[in-house]
Amino acid sequence: MAREANPGQVVGGKYRLTSSLGSGGFGRVWKARDEHLQVDVAIKELWLPPAQTAAEHTERVVRAAREARNAAKLRDHPNIVTVYEVVTEDDRPWIVMQLVDGCSLEQYLDQHGPLPADRAVRLARALLAALSAAHRTGIVHRDVKPANVMITSDWSVLLTDFGIARHEQDTVMTATGLFIGSPEYAAPERIRGQDGLPASDLFSLGVTLFQAIEGLSPFRRDSFMGSLTAVLLDEPPHLKRAGRPLDRLISELLHKDPADRPVLTEALAILDSPMVDRERQVDNSQQQAAVHWHNEASTVRAGRHRVDVAAARPSRVPLDVLADQQEAARRKSRRRKTVQVLVGGLLLAAGLGVPVAVRMWH
Structure with missing residues (x-):
């Protein structure tokens, strides 16, 4: 011993x-x-x-x-x-x-509370850069969370603890059905057994950023299984403190389906261009209706009648509002289908008495 x-x-x-x-x-x-x-x-x-x-x-x-x-x-x-x-x-x-002169993000939030928006954006940019470097070399971190993010005394941001990271050439070393990680930060596909996806790191980043800006972990529940179920089925609470572009970035990263999340370059583009989004492009006809009306009141003659076009035309709607409305409808439709499938699967597993093996990793 x-x-x-x-x-x-x-x-x-x-x-x-x-x-x-x-x-x-x-x-x-x-x-x-x-x-x-x-x-x-x-x-x-x-x-x-x-x-x-x-x-x-x-x-x-x-x-x-x-x-x-x-x-x-x-x-x-x-x-x-x-x-x-x-x-x-x-x-x-x-x-x-390396010895870091500072503390973990988890400790920082416990001591100082949620981050202001400008620091949260700085945090997001640094972690996106770190994950981009890892993913380019074929490494998926698999445990992005506040405890694994270090904040130095001059507010530099460093990602640490690659203890359960996986390189694309690594051999799988854990038994079938064994989950290693922190449940409230794990992506839904990891919980379902689909591991090693770069998109999973981005979901975990979204949870980390949510906690950093709002002061609470969106999927933390009273039990391990409660947190797993929340990640699979629950939508995160509404963001209250994050303004654009951070609210848009976090919402995109927290899509349940990894195919719906932005890739790293798109995530960085959201931070740099808050009015642009990879899926939220309004079609040309909507753009023309929303943008190309003249501000001045115009009139046209139709026979003996005058029509006040300014009064009759549709109200001018910002493009990002139109995009948010479209995205909300898409997410509602996707979530309805996903919940039906996942609930059926969970009930089946419970009925068959399938054992679940989990291991906490701090």
Whole structure:
């Protein structure tokens, strides 16, 4: 049995633990001193349950190596925490990484409350940039959430914890039916067993941004299964604090169907062009009706009668309002069909007594 780590312990022959920075379900992050280079680092201690099998131990070690490998591909990105190496101590893997002078987004929100809109947009832009870099190299994070977003003292934003990230060439290491992740931030398709999609990271980003701007997690419920069901079936609450373009971006990211979510370039375009949207293009006839009327009152003669065109013409409707009305109708139709299918599936699973295996990852 591995001994419990304590301040003062030296890991990997050179990293002296100084203080604990926080812990979760599978490990603890320490502040440590690299005694060779005389610099401070963060080091992630992975906890291996004493009752594990040899196969489980191997899987945990492989996952740690995979996290380091995946993160190392992204070490030069300004919005991703750098991983330096993996060392083994007491038959456990330890991940050595950049020490961030700051706190997690989760801690920041607990201490300061919801973000103002301008900072939320800054957060969105940084995380979109980080995910874009990861996806370009074939890496899907799979656990985007406030606890895995670091905010520095000068308000730089960094994405961290690629512990359950998957590269397109990685071998699937978990048992069939085993869900790893945080349920309230997981995309519906991940809960249904369709894993490894870049679009799933974007749904998780949408939940994270919603919580950042509104101060609450839209799909958090009193139980694990309640949160899973909310992600699958419930629409998020109405956004109250997010103005354009953030409200539009979050709404797009939270589509239940991954095919309806914007890709990364489209998401960035929404931030840059609040009046433009990939699915909300009004057809030419509507544009002409809404835009090309003259502001001045015009009149035409029809025989002996004068017609006041200004009084008779349709009211001028902004394009984004027309687009929102169309999108609301589409989402209502899609949700009705989706709920019918999902409820039937859940009832069937409950009737057959299908076991569900889940694992919380903090």
